[in-house]
Amino acid sequence: MTNANRTVQFKIYRYDPDQDAKPYMQDISVELESTDRKLLDAMVKLKAQDDSISFRRSCREGVCGSDAMNINGKNGLACLTAMDSFPEGKPIVLRPLPGLPVIRDLIVDMTQFFKQYNSIKPYLINNDPPPERERLQSPEDREELNGLYECILCACCTTSCPSFWWNPDKFVGPAGLLAAYRFIADTRDQATAERLDDLEDPYRLFRCHTIMNCVDVCPKGLNPTKAIGKIKEMMVRRAV
């Protein structure tokens, strides 16, 4: 699908609470050039065609996490999704991330997501006076943080998790738990016991039933399920 100037069909979830009684799917097509390689490029073209279509976007290279959406039924980042990954001749279906309130079109209210993220205290807790330069770690200890710190908080994982859909107010969700393990695993952090206490809860951590939707959708290739497993393992280790 790299040949010049092709027309691509879209089906886009539209909802403007000020005007629409309820959401509807809009059929729209756009002509793309060969330089429009990613879904976000196509969406920018769409927006030029119909400027009422609303979505978030910023860095356009998978770092900011703002253009997370449900693409053909699977959460992902528009800027990292290649146009030639779509089957030809079928409309591309775009919906907002599931499970969060829609503000407008593809823009969702992420308050609940960030509330959960904040609840795990996503910062280093260390009461020792800071050394002159930095708190050092051995390369092996630092290694443990790989695959954890790279999370961009796009919410693709958390909003693909049924446990979060049912209990968004109580279940921390994969992104929050990945971040929780990032600090539990950090040898410079001194609040490990408190962090484990906080998560030892039937809702906050144990709503995860290891269905791995989060791993399936993470645009950064991270593995929240593995991090959650390691939190559980640490709880077992300290309990026995």
Add this chain to the structure above:
Amino acid sequence: MKRLVVGAGYGLKDWLAQRITGVVMAVFTLVIFAAALSGAMASREAWQAFMSNGFIRFISFLFIVSLCWHAWVGVRDIWMDYLNSAALRLFLHVITLLALVGYAGWAIQIIWRL
């Protein structure tokens, strides 16, 4: 008062129990399959002799307890996921627990009668 509260402080034990009871059930299933293949259930008499063996009584008791314990955690998880009213949840938790304890006693009585 509608303030949201979390932090019941349990979860690990149930999660661990569900895994351990799962292993017990899997082992018991293998034993039963092996017994069936080796002809221990070919006739009613053979089956009765097999089931009244001391070791089989021991593991079938463990199996039933494991099944009920496993089901308790699983069914409670379903109530916790889908029901928002704490009163209704408490009611169904109690019903589930009572039913499972009753079933366990009944099942053990049936199996040990053999």
